[in-house]
Amino acid sequence: MTGKTPLYNRLTEHNRLNRSSFHTPGHKCSGFFDGGIISLDYTELPDTDTLYEANDVILETEIRAAELFGASRSLISAGGCSLAIQAMLNIASERGKKLLCARNAHRSAVNAIALLGMEPVWISPDGGDGFTGRISPKEVEEMLSNHRDITACYITSPSYYGEISDIPAISEICHRHGVVLLVDNAHGSHLAFMRDNMHPISNGADMSACSLHKTLPVLTGGALLNIANPALAKNAKEAMSLFGSTSPSYIIMSSIDLCVDYMFGEGKKAYAECEKRVKVLKFLAESRGIRQPRGLCDPLRITLNTASVGLFGEEQVRYFEEHGIDCEFCDGENAVFICTPFNSDQDFERLERAIKELPIRNCIESKKIFAENPIKKLSVREAMLSMSETVSTEESIGRIAANTACPCPPGIPLIMPGEIISMEIAEKLSELGIKEVRVIK
Ligand SMILES: Cc1ncc(COP(=O)(O)O)c(C=O)c1O
Structure with missing residues (x-):
């Protein structure tokens, strides 16, 4: 060395x-995992099971996780919540390609939408109090009434700032319209263990992607796809394997096992x-x-x-x-x-x-996070798979975005692929320190 x-x-x-x-x-990094876990960096062996064809100890861990979160099926991801989100959208896309999608979708969702050729109809959180805000059930109702061919609704709750949408109300509306509710619960795995159980799976979501590592004692990269609706569980492993590595980390997966046991105790x-x-x-x-x-x-x-x-x-x-x-x-x-x-x-x-x-002085006015309704020119898929180039944010005005432009964190894209970058959006991006943007050539 x-x-x-x-x-x-x-x-x-x-x-x-x-x-x-x-x-x-x-x-x-508090010592919940002792160094010994490093010595368990094994791979798929005859006695260690296989993630995407789990029928032994990995399946047992998943069954215990499902019990813990009240799901009918839980799938382990060692590729973070990003992989759980991709799998969730892949499962949903089998029912139809049109998706009501909250605009504060994480970039992994936007990537999956492009790769799966899904057609998002965007809905914005209400931007309450200058934070991200929540998805309004009333707006979900309106959108689903106006777009009868939508088959799934995808929202992020909690928001990066911790705001929780009214999942029971949104779930009732979705189910009345025959639509499945998918929740990016990346930041809310622990909500199942609060005084009031606020976990999406206990509140009416059909599926939720949970980044266990963010708030529970799990190694970075450890996540779960929790499925409440058994009809969606049938091809779930195949759906995840489309996006996942063939070398999932056994250290990460066993940290989920340890966490589940800890949360039962x-x-x-x-x-x-x-x-x-x-x-x-x-x-x-x-x-x-x-x-x-x-x-x-x-x-x-x-x-x-x-x-x-x-x-x-x-x-x-x-x-x-x-x-x-x-x-x-x-x-x-x-x-x-x-x-x-x-x-x-x-x-x-x-x-x-x-x-x-904290020194208390005069208040300054908050920045507004969302730009209003950019004009769409191309589908997300067309835009992301087209020839593109990187230009300065100033030069991007009037061009079509080829990717999301997204201050990360909090990971809320101001512009989606296929949308025209207006002067207002370019200014907001510059304000947030984004100096370059990918645009269609
Ligand atoms: C809202 C949201 N969803 C999904 C993700 C992706 O989670 P992971 O890093 O576990 O892949 C993040 C990451 O920060 C996020 O903020």
Whole structure:
């Protein structure tokens, strides 16, 4: 070995900094997994089962996971929630290609839509309070009444900022129209273990893609496709294998197994305790006048619009850094913190101090996240598979987008493939630091 290991060195250095992790993964590198798990980096062997033809221990783990989440079938993904989303859309596309799709879809969904040749009809979240907002059941009703050939509805809930859509109401509407409800629950796997079970599968979704690693103690890349509606489970493995690696990590998969066991045992209590702890911090922020998303929200995610009390830009990012905190997301205006029981007392003390000491000044006006109704010129598939080139955001005005242009996080595309980039959108992209865009040649 030469010692020239830049990535490994950087991670080791970061680890030594002893900073408080309020980002993914949910286990927070806290020691939930001992080093021994590395020695289990096996592959498909006669006695270790095969992910896409599971009939032994992987299937057993999936059955236990399904029981834990109240699903009729759960499929393990070692390719993150992205793979679960691709599989979910692939399953849905067998019923029809037209999809009512929330515009805050993650890029993995947009990619799958292109590859599967699906035809999205976009619906925007309501942008409530300057955060992402929720999908309105009333709008779902209107869209499904106006587009009778839609066969599936795809929404992201919780949003990156923790806002939870009214899944029971949306589910009732979808089912009345003969439409299946698919939920990107990437950020909400833990919702099954809150005081009120807010997990989409328990609230009427037909399928949900859950990024276990984001909020539960699972290694990065570990996710589940949870299927409530048994009719959709039939070809689910084939649907996932179309997009998945043939070398799924056994370390990641076994971390899911360990997590499921933990959540059947002491995990539930630990998450319930964490919910109480976070509630106190949310109250503290509220008492100081720091704006947070209102309405039904993820109990373990704290989103602070620090701009509402005059802390923004570089100063905001530095502020949390100086308090020893790595947040999930700081855009100079909103700061997002993912809390789990694997945060230490010291982590929570730091966050409490940061909220208590936040300087209260004059409010600045929030940026609006969504541009209004861009004009569509090509289908997502046509646009993504056409010849394209990268141009500066300034030069992109009037051109057709060949890809999503998406501040990531929070992963909300401002422009979808096939849409015309208006001046307003180009300005918003520049504001969000996106300097180049991929456009059709
Ligand atoms: C809303 C949303 N969906 C899906 C994903 C993809 O999840 P994963 O990173 O597990 O593939 C993300 C990732 O951040 C996300 O924010």
